[in-house]
Amino acid sequence: MKAAVRTISVEAAVLGKNSALAEGNRAWLAERGVSALNLVSSPGSGKTTLLERTIRESGRAICVIEGDQATSRDADRIRAAGAAAVQINTGAGCHLDAAMIARALPALDPPRGSLVMIENVGNLVCPAMFDLGERAKVLVASVTEGDDKPLKYPHMFRAATLVVLSKIDLLPYVPFDRARFEACVAEVNPQAQILAVSSTTGAGLAAWYAWLA
Amino acid sequence: MHELGIAMEIAELAAERAGDAQICRVVVEIGTLAAVVPDALAFAWECMETGAELEIVAIANTDDLRIRQLEVRDVRDVRLL
Numbered sequence: 001m002k003a004a005v006r007t008i009s010v011e012a013a014v015l016g017k018n019s020a021l022a023e024g025n026r027a028w029l030a031e032r033g034v035s036a037l038n039l040v041s042s043p044g045s046g047k048t049t050l051l052e053r054t055i056r057e058s059g060r061a062i063c064v065i066e067g068d069q070a071t072s073r074d075a076d077r078i079r080a081a082g083a084a085a086v087q088i089n090t091g092a093g094c095h096l097d098a099a100m101i102a103r104a105l106p107a108l109d110p111p112r113g114s115l116v117m118i119e120n121v122g123n124l125v126c127p128a129m130f131d132l133g134e135r136a137k138v139l140v141a142s143v144t145e146g147d148d149k150p151l152k153y154p155h156m157f158r159a160a161t162l163v164v165l166s167k168i169d170l171l172p173y174v175p176f177d178r179a180r181f182e183a184c185v186a187e188v189n190p191q192a193q194i195l196a197v198s199s200t201t202g203a204g205l206a207a208w209y210a211w212l213a
Numbered sequence: 214m215h216e217l218g219i220a221m222e223i224a225e226l227a228a229e230r231a232g233d234a235q236i237c238r239v240v241v242e243i244g245t246l247a248a249v250v251p252d253a254l255a256f257a258w259e260c261m262e263t264g265a266e267l268e269i270v271a272i273a274n275t276d277d278l279r280i281r282q283l284e285v286r287d288v289r290d291v292r293l294l
Contacts, residue, residue, distance in 0.1 A: 003287040005237055010230050010280040014222050014241070016215065129215065129248040155248050 018130055021098035025133025028105060029116070036101075036116040037212075038134035040156060043122030045142040046166040048074045049199045050208075051117055052081040058209040061114040065104045067096040067121045074119060084108060095126035098133060115212060128155040136161035143167050143174055147181035154188045162193050162211065169198040216249060219278070220257035223267070227283055234285035236265040244275035 029036055039047050055062050055078065063084040066075040075087035086108045088100050101118065110116050118134060120127045128137075139160035141149055144167060150157040157163070163185055171178070178196070185192055195211065197204035227239045243249050251269045258267040270281065 003289075005284050005286050006234075008230055008234075008283040008285055010226070010282055012226060012230075012280055014219060014226060014278045014280060016219055016222060018215070018218075155246075158246070 018098045021102055022131035022133040025098055025101050025105065028102075029110075029133060032110065033112045034110045034114055034116055035135040036118055036133060038118045038120055038127070038132050038137045039140060040120045040124070040127045040137055040160070041122060041140040041142075042124045042145060045122070045140045045145065046199055047119050047122075047140050048077055050140060050164065050166060050197070051083075051119060052077060053199045053202075053205065054117075054209065054212070055081040055083040057205065058212060060209070060212055061111060063108055063110045063114055063116055065096075065101060065108060065116060065118045067100070067119060069093070069121060084110075090121055094121055094123050095130050096120050096132060097130045101132045124149070124153045124156050128159045138162045138164060140164045140166050141181075143170050143176040147177045148184055150181070150184035150188050157185060157188045157192065160189065160192050162195065164208065165194060165196040167198060167200075168196045168203060169201045216253040217257040217260070219249060220254060220261055220267075223258070223280060224261060224263055226280055227265070230280075231283055231285050233288065235288045236263070236283055236285050238266045238268055238284040240268045240270060240281045240283070242270045242272045242277065242279045242281050244272050244277045246274065246276040247278050248276065249278055 041047050051064060064078045066078065066085055066087045067090060068074055069090050072087040075085040078085035086104045088096060088104055096118065118132055137160045139156060141163060143165065182194055185194055195204060195207050197208055223239060223241060227236055243251055255267060255269060
């Protein structure tokens with residue numbers, strides 16, 4: 001005779017393996033007095049150029065984990081700018097995950113008090129889902145990408161603590177409405193701060209360096 | 214993409230809570246902001262062939278992903294005294 005079905009109340013969160021690994025990374029970094037930022041954006045927004053300038057000018061001790069599908073071009077640029085870098089190639093993968101960062105951090109060996117910049121794979125979708133152990137996500141959006149992108153990619157804009165609006169030197173040449181962009185960001189993420197910069201002219205970078213401190 | 218990993222985690226957690234009982238159904242709550250695609254999770258669950266059904270309840274305005282409850286059947290023989 002089959003027993004009756006009974007209900008077991010569980011009410012428990014399902015923590016993905018990635019989340020657990022990310023917490024491990026967070027603890028590893030905290031133990032060393034190091035914090036990490038996860039730089040996310042679509043391809044070509046200016047993340048690497050912003051990092052090069054930040055490494056050269058900000059006075060902050062910075063080391064970098066680079067994520068790209070292929071090549072070590074970005075890690076080479078970072079090293080040429082004067083910071084240590086570890087390059088992760090994801091192959092067919094479209095985002096960095098906490099396991100990759102867990103392997104990269106000992107190789108990077110960030111010194112006490114330094115800032116680890118994780119430059120994620122250029123992708124405005126998947127990186128939003130994967131906690132790497134960072135203190136915050138910084139989303140770099142350029143003026144050539146259109147002012148309505150926050151509405152079209154709400155997950156990523158919602159996940160960001162800071163939005164860096166890049167390439168503002170190009171504003172005279174593109175139909176980008178800054179007020180509209182800021183309104184779109186506020187609509188999906190009222191808590192997000194926005195800093196407008198140009199890595200070419202240096203405009204706005206002082207505020208970015210101050211935010212990093 | 215990562216829904217299969219999540220499905221496996223759900224199965225593991227459910228098995229822990231069910232003990233010796235046979236699981237007939239797992240009821241999960243997925244926040245609409247959770248960046249988990251319910252269809253993909255349902256498909257991943259099917260692929261695992263656990264023999265249990267996965268019921269997905271969407272919860273608005275949260276990114277939580279939780280197991281609400283299990284429906285189980287005790288598999289030991291029921292003996293009449």
